[in-house]
Amino acid sequence: MKTEFSLAQLADPDIAEADKILRACVHCGFCTATCPTYVLLGDELDSPRGRIYLIKEMLEKDRPPTREVVKHIDRCLSCLACMTTCPSGVNYMHLVDQARVRIERDYRRPLTERLLRAALALVLPRPALFRASMMLARLGRPLVALLPEAEQATASPTLLRRIRAMLMLSPGRLPAPGPAGGSVFPAIGEKRGRVALLQGCAQQVLAPRINQAAVNLLTRHGVEVVLVRDEQCCGALTHHLGRDGDARARARANVTAWLAEAERGGLDAILVTTSGCGTVIKDYGFMLREDPGFAAGAAQVSALAKDITEYLSGVDLQPPQHHGDIVVAYHAACSLQHGQKITQAPKELLSKNGFVVKDVPESHLCCGSAGTYNILQPDIANKLRDRKVANIAMVKPDMIAAGNIGCMVQIAGGTSVPVVHTIELLDWATGGPRPGLN
Numbered sequence: 001m002k003t004e005f006s007l008a009q010l011a012d013p014d015i016a017e018a019d020k021i022l023r024a025c026v027h028c029g030f031c032t033a034t035c036p037t038y039v040l041l042g043d044e045l046d047s048p049r050g051r052i053y054l055i056k057e058m059l060e061k062d063r064p065p066t067r068e069v070v071k072h073i074d075r076c077l078s079c080l081a082c083m084t085t086c087p088s089g090v091n092y093m094h095l096v097d098q099a100r101v102r103i104e105r106d107y108r109r110p111l112t113e114r115l116l117r118a119a120l121a122l123v124l125p126r127p128a129l130f131r132a133s134m135m136l137a138r139l140g141r142p143l144v145a146l147l148p149e150a151e152q153a154t155a156s157p158t159l160l161r162r163i164r165a166m167l168m169l170s171p172g173r174l175p176a177p178g179p180a181g182g183s184v185f186p187a188i189g190e191k192r193g194r195v196a197l198l199q200g201c202a203q204q205v206l207a208p209r210i211n212q213a214a215v216n217l218l219t220r221h222g223v224e225v226v227l228v229r230d231e232q233c234c235g236a237l238t239h240h241l242g243r244d245g246d247a248r249a250r251a252r253a254n255v256t257a258w259l260a261e262a263e264r265g266g267l268d269a270i271l272v273t274t275s276g277c278g279t280v281i282k283d284y285g286f287m288l289r290e291d292p293g294f295a296a297g298a299a300q301v302s303a304l305a306k307d308i309t310e311y312l313s314g315v316d317l318q319p320p321q322h323h324g325d326i327v328v329a330y331h332a333a334c335s336l337q338h339g340q341k342i343t344q345a346p347k348e349l350l351s352k353n354g355f356v357v358k359d360v361p362e363s364h365l366c367c368g369s370a371g372t373y374n375i376l377q378p379d380i381a382n383k384l385r386d387r388k389v390a391n392i393a394m395v396k397p398d399m400i401a402a403g404n405i406g407c408m409v410q411i412a413g414g415t416s417v418p419v420v421h422t423i424e425l426l427d428w429a430t431g432g433p434r435p436g437l438n
Ligand code: SF4
Pocket: 024, 025, 026, 027, 028, 029, 030, 031, 032, 048, 049, 052, 082, 085, 086, 087, 088, 089, 090
C-alpha cells in the first residue's frame, strides 16, 4: 500500500513503524474472510482491510479521528485472526494499538463512555478493587431483569446494555483469595527448574484455582514456583483501552520486579496462565523499544515469558492417571493461537495425558470475550459467544478447555458444560484434584 507520510512525520518512531506496516499490505482482502466482525456485520469498514484504510487516513492526515472511525476501530476485537491469515505479514496488532492510543488522545467520547472506560481502567488491574466491585455486582444482579438485552449487532451499545453485560459476567460467588505475592513454592523431590508465575488480576479474583493447579503440577514435577512480590497487572487491559502511559508504566514495573527476582534466585521462565496477558508480555520488548532505560530489560523479559503449555511441552510429565474417556472440546483462545501462534502444544499435552481432544468448528473465530470487549460491545460479543457455544456443542464434549480466563467466563455464560483451564486438566491427570467450575 502506498503511503504519503511527510519526512517530519516519519521522524516519529511510531509513525515510521505504522508506515512500514501499511506498506506491507497489498489490499488482497484475504483477511476479511476470517475477521469475526466482518463475518457478522458484512461491512468492509468492519474488516481488517477497511480498518487499515481508516487508520492510514487518520495517521497520514494527522487529524482527530471522526465518530465513524472510532466506531469501526472500537468494534475490532484485537483477536488477530487477520494476522494469522495475512500472506504479507502485516502487523495489524501494532497498527491498531497505535490507532487506539490516538483515539484515546484525540477523540472526546460521550461522558458516560468516558466514565465507564475510566472505571474499567481503574478497577480491572487492581485485584482488591476488582474483588470489591464483583461483590457489589452480585448485589446488583437482580437488576439484570430490568435492563435492556443486547440484541442488535448493528446498533451502538448503550450504557444500560453495557451495565447489564457487566452484571451478567459477574460470578454467583467469589472463591477465597489465592496466595499473596512473595510466596515461594519449593520443588518436590529433585529440583529441575525455577519459574515465576504471573499472578494476573481478574484471574486471581475469579479463579485462583487455575494458578493453584499450575503450582501443584509444576512443584510435583520438580519446578520451584515464585509469585514475585512487586509484580503488577501486565498492562493488557489498559493497553487495549488505548491508555498507553498506564500500560507502559506497568510494563516497566514488571520488568524491574522480574529481573530483580531473576538476579536474586534465577528464573528459567516467566509463566503465564492467561494467554491475553502472555501476548502483551511477549510484546514488552516492542512496547519499550524506545525507552533507553528499559529496552534491553524488556526484551529479556519478553524472551523469558512463556505460556504454561509452551513450558510444559519441554517437561517430562508423570504418566497420566486414567480418568476414563473424557471428551474435551479445546477452545483456542485468540491470544494463544493468533497472538502467540501456540496451536498444538495444549492439545498435544491433553491428548498425551489421556483426554479425547476435539477441535471446535470455526476455531479461528473469537468467542467475543477480548478483554473488556464483552462489556463495551455486548451486542457483537453475545453473538460471537452464541456462535462459539453452538460450534462447541457440535463435538458433544464432557468438558471445555481453554487457556484464558476471559474466554472461560465468556463461554461459561452460554453453556452448562463445565469450562476449565487446560492446566487444571493436566494437574488432574498427573495426580491433582478433579477440576470443577469453583
Ligand atoms: S490479508 Fe494482509 S495484505 Fe491482504 S488486505 Fe489483509 S492485511 Fe492487507
